[in-house]
Amino acid sequence: DTGVSQDPRHKITKRGQNVTFRCDPISEHNRLYWYRQTLGQGPEFLTYFQNEAQLEKSRLLSDRFSAERPKGSFSTLEIQRTEQGDSAMYLCASTYAGVSYEQYFGPGTRLTVT
Amino acid sequence: SQQGEEDPQALSIQEGENATMNCSYKTSINNLQWYRQNSGRGLVHLILIRSNEREKHSGRLRVTLDTSKKSSSLLITASRAADTASYFCATDASQGAQKLVFGQGTRLTINP
Numbered sequence: 001d002t003g004v005s006q007d008p009r010h011k012i013t014k015r016g017q018n019v020t021f022r023c024d025p026i027s028e029h030n031r032l033y034w035y036r037q038t039l040g041q042g043p044e045f046l047t048y049f050q051n052e053a054q055l056e057k058s059r060l061l062s063d064r065f066s067a068e069r070p071k072g073s074f075s076t077l078e079i080q081r082t083e084q085g086d087s088a089m090y091l092c093a094s095t096y097a098g099v100s101y102e103q104y105f106g107p108g109t110r111l112t113v114t
Numbered sequence: 115s116q117q118g119e120e121d122p123q124a125l126s127i128q129e130g131e132n133a134t135m136n137c138s139y140k141t142s143i144n145n146l147q148w149y150r151q152n153s154g155r156g157l158v159h160l161i162l163i164r165s166n167e168r169e170k171h172s173g174r175l176r177v178t179l180d181t182s183k184k185s186s187s188l189l190i191t192a193s194r195a196a197d198t199a200s201y202f203c204a205t206d207a208s209q210g211a212q213k214l215v216f217g218q219g220t221r222l223t224i225n226p
Binding site: 043 | 145147149154155156157158159162202204206210211212213214215216217218219
């Protein structure tokens with residue numbers, strides 16, 4: 001257990017539905033990252049926050065995706081109008097920027113869109 | 115897109131043997147990290163090597179970095195069944211964002 005938690009661990013949804021995932025980072029960490037991982041591949045960067053500010057979004061993050069980190073604590077990732085291509089593992093990671101380069105990953109949320 | 119290419123994609127060895135995995139990348143980096151992922155789980159950080167370092171050790175792990183060849187290797191000595199997992203190299207080439215770009219991983223199986 002790295003100290004980063006994600007909820008839910010698994011989500012099955014029908015195409016066209018909206019889903020929201022939550023990540024609770026290690027409390028003193030000021031940076032939070034979202035990655036997406038498909039089967040047999042390494043994680044791909046989606047977006048990251050410094051405290052509550054979203055500083056960068058990948059081109060992978062279409063306008064159906066939105067992420068927030070209110071008050072610089074937990075973060076949510078919402079996918080609207082899900083498509084089958086959104087099926088993947090969504091990973092959250094946190095770190096204390098300026099102190100450490102190591103990222104602590106949560107267990108992930110596995111999304112299956114049917 | 116993925117920066118790294120890992121070799122081999124899969125490796126199966128006997129318990130007690132050494133395992134070597136290689137990673138190549140494309141751009142200049144600040145540091146390179148290795149992570150382990152057990153099936154269906156999150157990633158666990160193993161070791162970090164900075165761009166000005168050539169070799170680093172941590173327990174049974176040895177990492178080398180050759181920036182002229184843009185490559186790294188991870189050696190696990192005296193392998194154990196519990197080392198069975200996928201291993202990923204990740205590079206940080208960003209300007210302060212500490213944004214990691216992962217390879218596609220090596221699936222390591224240790225046979226008892």
